[in-house]
Amino acid sequence: MSVAHAQPSILAGQLACGQSLSFRLGLDKDPRPALARLAENFDPSYAILGIGSPLAAALGVSIPGLRAFPAITGPGLSVPSTQQALWIFLKAPDRSGLFDAAAALEWLIDDAFELEDATETFTYAGGRDLTGYVDGTNNPTAEEAPGVALVASGAGMEGSSFVGVQRWAHDLALFRSHHVHVRDNMVGRRHSDNVELKDAPETSHVKRTDQEITGMMLRRSMPWAGARDRGLEFIAFGATLDIFERSLRRMAGDEDGIVDATFRYSRPTTGSYYWCPPTVAGKLNLTKLGIS
Numbered sequence: 001m002s003v004a005h006a007q008p009s010i011l012a013g014q015l016a017c018g019q020s021l022s023f024r025l026g027l028d029k030d031p032r033p034a035l036a037r038l039a040e041n042f043d044p045s046y047a048i049l050g051i052g053s054p055l056a057a058a059l060g061v062s063i064p065g066l067r068a069f070p071a072i073t074g075p076g077l078s079v080p081s082t083q084q085a086l087w088i089f090l091k092a093p094d095r096s097g098l099f100d101a102a103a104a105l106e107w108l109i110d111d112a113f114e115l116e117d118a119t120e121t122f123t124y125a126g127g128r129d130l131t132g133y134v135d136g137t138n139n140p141t142a143e144e145a146p147g148v149a150l151v152a153s154g155a156g157m158e159g160s161s162f163v164g165v166q167r168w169a170h171d172l173a174l175f176r177s178h179h180v181h182v183r184d185n186m187v188g189r190r191h192s193d194n195v196e197l198k199d200a201p202e203t204s205h206v207k208r209t210d211q212e213i214t215g216m217m218l219r220r221s222m223p224w225a226g227a228r229d230r231g232l233e234f235i236a237f238g239a240t241l242d243i244f245e246r247s248l249r250r251m252a253g254d255e256d257g258i259v260d261a262t263f264r265y266s267r268p269t270t271g272s273y274y275w276c277p278p279t280v281a282g283k284l285n286l287t288k289l290g291i292s
């Protein structure tokens with residue numbers, strides 16, 4: 001049963017605080033001792049761990065379905081790839097818990113991995129994007145989620161998941177400068193009651209990402225905000241990366257030239273894919289990486 005083997009935090013949903021950490025592998029560093037420590041000590045009940053294609057390549061293993069995030073271009077826009085070796089998403093009910101979770105992680109990672117980026121995320125206004133629109137409404141139900149997010153079978157694969165992680169930076173002043181009807185049309189839902197617009201334009205976000213066209217994904221995105229910049233850490237899990245990628249290509253106008261209105265007020269600044277290994281008895285199962 002794949003649910004029993006999943007990293008539980010994937011299905012559990014987000015808490016008040018999060019931190020998205022990405023690491024590169026130090027040149028000429030052997031990742032195996034750190035991975036063996038992670039297999040033994042990483043607690044998947046408060047964090048999610050993903051393996052990127054550079055790490056799989058360094059280990060000389062092939063994970064079926066894992067690939068590097070592609071750089072994509074569309075009419076007037078570009079979507080960058082910033083693929084890293086390792087991704088860890090920490091979650092906690094408050095800032096203190098997040099601090100403790102990060103501290104517990106430090107000694108596990110060792111000097112084999114070098115921190116590329118650490119961005120704190122938070123639940124805004126009960127689950128809204130910083131634009132004020134509810135995010136996650138059309139997510140799969142709790143019953144549907146395992147079928148959408150988890151790999152169903154395969155030795156060392158059952159219960160694992162693939163994730164697309166992409167940071168978007170919003171121009172909120174620009175977004176807010178538009179009348180609410182224009183904003184609703186960009187999103188494809190009414191801000192006042194979150195109802196989907198029947199006559200939403202083809203450029204609206206919900207039309208571009210219509211899951212009846214692409215198939216479903218399990219979104220676990222969270223807002224982030226610094227003093228100057230702010231936006232959404234987009235995080236979506238799937239049994240395959242193909243649905244996320246088709247959705248993103250449709251947003252970028254790569255499929256039919258129609259660009260998602262999201263690009264009018266936000267732009268992607270990072271993009272990477274990871275494979276989230278399964279668990280066994282509450283610990284990471286890294287046998288597929290040759291770590292036992």
Ligand code: HEM
Pocket residue numbers: 129131133134135136137138139166168187189205206209210211212217232234236244245247248251262266
């Ligand atoms: C600036 C970045 C983004 C923002 C602010 C954003 C926000 C939203 C909002 C407000 C909704 C409507 C409510 C809901 O069903 O959740 C939505 C729907 C959705 N978004 Fe995004 N999103 C962003 C990027 C992305 C990306 C990069 C993808 C995938 C590549 C994506 C995939 C989806 C999907 C699949 C839906 C549901 C569509 C449906 O109704 O079937 N979003 N998003």
